[in-house]
Amino acid sequence: DTAVSQTPKYLVTQMGNDKSIKCEQNLGHDTMYWYKQDSKKFLKIMFSYNNKELIINETVPNRFSPKSPDKAHLNLHINSLELGDSAVYFCASSKAGQPQHFGDGTRLSIL
Amino acid sequence: ILNVEQSPQSLHVQEGDSTNFTCSFPSSNFYALHWYRWETAKSPEALFVMTLNGDEKKKGRISATLNTKEGYSYLYIKGSQPEDSATYLCAFRGDNFNKFYFGSGTKLNVKP
Numbered sequence: 001d002t003a004v005s006q007t008p009k010y011l012v013t014q015m016g017n018d019k020s021i022k023c024e025q026n027l028g029h030d031t032m033y034w035y036k037q038d039s040k041k042f043l044k045i046m047f048s049y050n051n052k053e054l055i056i057n058e059t060v061p062n063r064f065s066p067k068s069p070d071k072a073h074l075n076l077h078i079n080s081l082e083l084g085d086s087a088v089y090f091c092a093s094s095k096a097g098q099p100q101h102f103g104d105g106t107r108l109s110i111l
Numbered sequence: 112i113l114n115v116e117q118s119p120q121s122l123h124v125q126e127g128d129s130t131n132f133t134c135s136f137p138s139s140n141f142y143a144l145h146w147y148r149w150e151t152a153k154s155p156e157a158l159f160v161m162t163l164n165g166d167e168k169k170k171g172r173i174s175a176t177l178n179t180k181e182g183y184s185y186l187y188i189k190g191s192q193p194e195d196s197a198t199y200l201c202a203f204r205g206d207n208f209n210k211f212y213f214g215s216g217t218k219l220n221v222k223p
Binding site: 004033041043044094097098100101102103104 | 143145147153154155156157160198200202209210211212213214215216
């Protein structure tokens with residue numbers, strides 16, 4: 001029944017590992033987003049896909065790679081995790097011109 | 112870098128008080144402003160989508176106004192209740208259709 005679901009909710013891992021966060025929406029939206037909530041609690045856009053096509057790619061390290069296998073999914077893969085990657089990552093989706101619906105966030109902790 | 116600023120950063124009011132806070136954004140290249148309500152341990156939920164200068168939107172005791180010429184929006188809560196306690200976020204959208212710039216939020220705490 002959940003509109004935008006992210007998995008996992010918590011991710012604790014070692015520096016240098018590669019990990020993925022998955023996001024799925026069942027709202028029929030054509031646009032999906034990844035945000036990082038930084039230490040000052042700002043939500044900063046990382047990527048946005050519209051109909052599986054990358055349309056926003058902010059200045060994030062190449063270690064972050066989004067993948068959208070279809071309109072309902074947008075996954076985030078992170079290579080060679082660093083301490084500074086520790087944050088809460090939010091997935092969101094929307095229809096054109098409409099507000100975004102957010103997932104519950106994935107809290108990533110790097111040891 | 113595009114700045115969206117919200118003030119105050121946090122606000123403590125008594126139940127029954129009315130309150131308001133501000134979102135400031137660039138006055139050029141305005142497309143839309145969204146307001147969200149973000150409760151602790153939940154995800155942000157949309158309150159309003161505002162697109163036209165002079166827009167006023169209302170949902171129950173919460174209302175918002177928009178001034179695109181001077182680059183600000185106010186959110187008002189009338190007769191605050193403890194369940195209004197949350198962080199209120201605004202998000203600015205400029206020319207790029209899908210790019211949103213979020214403020215850092217105003218954290219409201221309503222004491223019973």
